[in-house]
Amino acid sequence: MRVSLLFLISSALFGQSLPDQVLRIIQANQAWTLEQQRTICEIPAPPFKEKVRGIEYAKRLKALGLVDIRTDSEGNIISRWPGSTSPKPVTVFSAHLDTVFPEGVDVKVKTAGTRLTGPGIGDDCRGLASVLTVAKAFQEAKVKVEGTILFVATVGEEGQGDLRGVRHLFTKEMKGQIDNFISVDGTAYGVTARGVGSNRYKVTYFGRGGHSYGAFGMPNPAHAMGRAIARISDIQVPKQPKTTFNIGTVEGGTSVNSIPISVSMEVDLRSESASELATLDERFRAALQSALEAEKARWPDSTAALELKVETMGLRPAAEPADSTPIIQKTLAAAKQLGIPVFATRSGSTDSNIPMSLGIQAVTIGGGGQATGAHSADEFYEETPDSYKGPQMAALLLFGLHPPK
Numbered sequence: 001m002r003v004s005l006l007f008l009i010s011s012a013l014f015g016q017s018l019p020d021q022v023l024r025i026i027q028a029n030q031a032w033t034l035e036q037q038r039t040i041c042e043i044p045a046p047p048f049k050e051k052v053r054g055i056e057y058a059k060r061l062k063a064l065g066l067v068d069i070r071t072d073s074e075g076n077i078i079s080r081w082p083g084s085t086s087p088k089p090v091t092v093f094s095a096h097l098d099t100v101f102p103e104g105v106d107v108k109v110k111t112a113g114t115r116l117t118g119p120g121i122g123d124d125c126r127g128l129a130s131v132l133t134v135a136k137a138f139q140e141a142k143v144k145v146e147g148t149i150l151f152v153a154t155v156g157e158e159g160q161g162d163l164r165g166v167r168h169l170f171t172k173e174m175k176g177q178i179d180n181f182i183s184v185d186g187t188a189y190g191v192t193a194r195g196v197g198s199n200r201y202k203v204t205y206f207g208r209g210g211h212s213y214g215a216f217g218m219p220n221p222a223h224a225m226g227r228a229i230a231r232i233s234d235i236q237v238p239k240q241p242k243t244t245f246n247i248g249t250v251e252g253g254t255s256v257n258s259i260p261i262s263v264s265m266e267v268d269l270r271s272e273s274a275s276e277l278a279t280l281d282e283r284f285r286a287a288l289q290s291a292l293e294a295e296k297a298r299w300p301d302s303t304a305a306l307e308l309k310v311e312t313m314g315l316r317p318a319a320e321p322a323d324s325t326p327i328i329q330k331t332l333a334a335a336k337q338l339g340i341p342v343f344a345t346r347s348g349s350t351d352s353n354i355p356m357s358l359g360i361q362a363v364t365i366g367g368g369g370q371a372t373g374a375h376s377a378d379e380f381y382e383e384t385p386d387s388y389k390g391p392q393m394a395a396l397l398l399f400g401l402h403p404p405k
């Protein structure tokens with residue numbers, strides 16, 4: 001009985017290449033992938049508090065045959081596919097554990113037909129599930145490849161985290177050891193080939209403050225910030241490479257009849273180009289300084305101080321590797337083989353920013369399916385008939401970088 005069953009299985013696989021077997025297994029596990037996505041998502045992973053989800057993720061990797069599983073000092077989960085049998089090249093195949101949602105947000109996933117609703121269900125529970133699905137297929141097909149494939153879950157990808165997990169991985173934990181980086185982030189089949197850089201600051205103007213009527217005649221931090229906002233709003237930026245600025249929050253003061261002691265704003269500067277971002281950053285700082293001076297000059301008789309403080313909230317490096325980079329070419333080839341229409345590569349702000357900015361080839365791809373409302377509490381994921389093509393694309397890319405043995 002046992003012999004004949006084995007015979008049946010082997011004849012079913014006869015003629016199938018290892019990548020073809022893996023593709024078939026991934027497709028057969030479409031429902032399993034969705035179940036992973038749902039159950040991972042019901043474990044909260046607020047910024048800086050990804051630990052519980054990380055522990056569970058490590059358990060699942062272990063059950064799928066990954067070895068040398070460890071949690072690094074930043075909280076990244078790192079594991080090695082045992083069937084990757086030579087030291088080089090080293091590929092990190094990853095998704096991110098963290099969400100943008102604070103503690104206490106209800107993470108129960110609601111399922112209605114093909115729709116799953118819950119915070120982080122697409123970004124990045126889909127990516128986490130895709131990585132596990134590839135591991136499952138590798139395990140079932142007993143995949144052996146050249147080089148070393150590390151299955152990784154990173155922490156701190158989202159805004160507040162400022163890429164702390166991937167930054168740690170590339171600058172400390174595995175500095176100089178990684179050759180390729182793949183991140184499965186979100187849904188659908190986008191190919192993110194360039195990193196949008198961003199500089200984020202909290203800007204505060206401080207003054208002495210006083211009664212709006214009685215102390216009138218001194219520099220006013222709110223007025224200084226108004227001047228700064230006007231100057232920043234007028235900065236000219238190129239359309240290509242896309243470069244943007246935004247004052248996202250404004251706050252301060254105590255009452256309508258008080259000159260404020262302090263007012264502050266949070267500012268986000270972005271560009272696809274590192275040099276354009278640097279230029280924008282210079283203009284932004286010049287605007288802050290000239291606003292300070294203009295407000296002081298407005299009240300030449302006042303001795304009241306007016307000061308400016310700029311605090312860095314986040315710095316994500318920009319990078320513009322060409323589409324001819326091998327990892328991008330291999331990603332596009334994988335998409336083509338699966339009949340996924342990818343009309344153009346795009347730029348984005350993802351874990352790949354760090355390796356790209358270090359000159360290490362990297363790509364961020366979607367995990368299949370469709371989602372709407374990322375970073376909102378009513379984010380939903382729509383399971384599509386071909387959602388399995390997300391993990392399939394990732395698997396083919398891995399085979400492109402690591403030929404089967």
Ligand SMILES: [Zn+2]
Pocket residue numbers: 096123124157185186
């Ligand atoms: Zn994400």
